[in-house]
Amino acid sequence: MMTTCPPSHDEDNKQEASSQRVQNYSTKELDRKEHVDFMSPKIELCLIQKDSLEHSLYRKFGRILIAREDIDAGEILLIEKAYASVLHQSDIHFNSHRFCVVCQKKKRNDDQSFGEDKICVNDGHNNFRKSKTSISDVSSKDDDHANEERDWMICEDVNCKLLRKLIYRENETVDDENNLLLNYNNSDDSCDGCVYCFLTRIAEECGVEFSLLLLVYRICRKIEFDSNDKNCDSTFYDRIKMENLMSLQTHKDEIYPEHLFLFRKSSERLKQTLFKNDELIDLELLVDTFCRIFVNAHSITHTRWWWNSSNTSSTVENNSNNSSLIINNFFTTSIRSPNTVYSPFFIPISHSDREDHTENSCADFREIGTGLFPMVSMFDHSCSPNCSFQTFDDLKSNMSYSGNVIYVQTVKKVKKGEELCISYIDIMNPTSIRRRELWYSKYFVCKCSRCMSDTEEERYVRAYKCHNSPMMKEFSSSTSRSFSNASTKDLQCDGYLVPIYQCNTLSGETKTDIREYQSKNHVDSETDFNIEHFDEEDYDKALAMFEDIYENVHDPECSELNSTHHDQREIDEEFIQKVSYWKCTKCDCKIDAALQEGEAFMEFERKLNQVILSLDQKISEDNLSVHRLPKNELCEIILSVISELDGIIQSMLELDNYQILSSRIRPHFNHYLLFQLKGKYISMLIKLFEKGCPLLGEANKISEKHIGMIQKGYQYLSDMMHSVKIVFPTYHTEIMLFHCKMLKYLMWMKENDISPNRVEREETVVTEQDLLNSLTDQYNVIVK
Ligand SMILES: C[S@@+](CC[C@H](N)C(=O)[O-])C[C@H]1O[C@@H](n2cnc3c(N)ncnc32)[C@H](O)[C@@H]1O
DSSP: OOOOOOOOOOHHHHHHHHHHOSOBOOGGGOEEOOOOTTSOTTEEEEEEOOOOHHHHHHSOOEEEEEESSOBOTTOEEEEEEOSEEEEOGGGHHHHHHHBOTTTOOBOOTTOOOBOTTSOBOOGGGHHHHHOOOOHHHHHTTOHHHHHHOOOTTTTOOTTOHHHHHHHHOTTOOSSOHHHHHHTTTTOTTOOSSOHHHHHHHHHHHHTOOHHHHHHHHHHHHHHHHHTOTTOTTSOHHHHHHHHHHHTSOOOTTTSOHHHHHHHHHHHHHHHHTTTTTOSSSOHHHHHHHHHHHHHHOEEEEEEEEEEEOTTTOEEEEETTTTEEEEEOOTTOOOOOOTTOOOOTTOOOSSHHHHTOOOTTEEEEEEEEEEEEOTTGGGSEEOSSOSEEEEEOOTTTOSSSOOSSEEEEEESSOBOTTBBOEEOSSOOSSOHHHHHHHHHHHHOOOOOOHHHHOOOHHHHOSSOEEOTTSGGGGGTOSOOGGGBSSOOGGGGGOOOEEEEHHHHSSSSSOOHHHHHHHHHHTTOOSGGGGSGGGSOHHHHHHHHHHHHHHHHHHTOGGGHHHHHHOHHHHHHHHHHHHHHHTEEETTTOOBBOOOHHHHHHHHHHHHHHHHHHHHHHHHTSHHHHTTTTSOHHHHHHHHHHHHHHHHHHHHHHHHOTTHHHHHHHSOHHHHHHHHHHHHHHHHHHHHHHHHTTOOOBOTTSSBOHHHHHHHHHHHHHHHHHHHHHHHHSTTOHHHHHHHHHHHHHHHHHHHHTTOOSSOTTOOSOOOOHHHHHHIIIIITOOOOO
């Protein structure tokens, strides 16, 4: 029996949804499906029926998963091996040397289990490896053959000489892939009909990616295999997965006609060639499979590790749930070059740092393939999900899973009856961008509670608090002069400044609205949503302002600065350019840098940068020659830098025109500078600890003076966090990282018996419990 959809959300519902950020369903709204064995017993599969148009605009329909009981954060709900998967073709040369081409398991350096054919040792792959069968043999449906080689992957013959050249570059005789493809038909190596060659040819003819075709091929072969009654090799599990797969949405009506055209064309070619004799795999099933992959497939990632944390990551006992919190080491970014001015957020300096393969560092994910996971596909999307999915990675677990196996885990506590959702996209974007991304990549308009909420906080993730807001008064003594369009009535604005193009595009729209918007505005592609939609006037003004400031920054008198302050200047320009394009969604005001006053501030900044630079040089690795200097001397140098920094911070705060400057000229940026100084102060302290200078005095005790410094460091962190929250309230990623950093710092103090509170300060600093609560409740960080 199917029940009807609940009424569209009223105000109360809306508020509740936005505060909880998940949708809750009552028992009577749902049609419960049979419990599916291989999922956690804590999950229930339910159905919400599409009822009326009105409902469908606000509520989702179709299958959803809900929690059958309360679930803790960090619980694994489902582990699933892909129904079928492929390595990405674009990187195939690289990938095939590192991952098994069948199951994407990672090859370790000393791994003897990978054969020359790039396939790992796994019983399930034997048929794949053995197969030398050409496609004509397979399609002939020879019974004997079918019995002998039952694996669904039997038909992929990786022994084709041509393909070995093309994909694995074996015995390469031609320099260039294109040449190889051009010579494809005439080549001596020309294949007499292996699957890869057929697919390569279809990919060329139809303009569809080879890996997509291969995935369609693998899925359909497996469907054929699993639906054959005689195939006792196909387990109950596989058959259920197949049924689920067949019931996944295709969004055929929404998919772009150009895509559908290509899918159909490719499907026709597949049907004429590789599936000629297969009754079950008809044209429509092939087209549907293309669509299902488009809408439902998940990436398979390989985890790359960066910033070494094996020795320093700390484990904190959280008594409330008796599990441990693993925080990565946010402090180890070392200072490499004296020319680099560091962000207070300690973000790794260069991209290459992120690509470090040290096996015990923090993770960065790289997509290596795609797979269809019918059970994981039951999870709906939410922009504030309570579950996450990840590829099982050898490096992270001692379990034997790897490659094309993904798992779904709760990322926060879930109450009985709450919907379980994962996120299909990057949720650190504003609603308009998230919705657009889902629409263009998955063909649906998101109806999660965050997208349906009309609070600005929910809508924008990256936004500045509007200067006209009372909160900003704390940072700004004169507000109105900073804005070009602000009128007096707007002075109490509580809005947000967002990039102009986000002000008027696709924030709360439905699918129909998007279609209408597209046709009215002749929007063809995603790029059309960009900067061209500005008012001409806005654009000219921003441009003129930018040019002016740009000239200042490029003042020939500062040539020295030009060469040494490259990074800082870039930040400068980027910032100015960015805020020039931002305006408030509510009062329509726009940041307008007052240029004359800017001169003085620029001068101040320049001097400050020079000091920072000289400090950086003083403590650069080269300068300190860490390994040779006695520890006490090293300690002294770092301590002297900390004292100098302390002095600069004080003088900056006491500077006569600091107030004026911070209020009128780039107030955010000004604070950023202060953050940077304080950030440096803190990183110096950490450096001190890391270099093995534990601040111990003669009596093996940390001196009072040093305790004061460390406490000041923590106070700075608390202040900075407070400011970041006010000025950038929607910078959730940064705030979350900040929390982690503070927790790490706090742990470090705890280890040395240092209290976070300074004696002379009355204000209390952020406590460990505050940080833990915020991390788990607000930012979905798993606290174990
Ligand atoms: C992978 S399936 C999820 C299971 C799906 N509910 C079903 O019944 O098969 C993805 C599809 O579910 C729907 N969906 C998932 N999350 C949604 C959301 N937040 N808002 C609206 N529709 C959603 C979309 O139609 C999407 O294409």
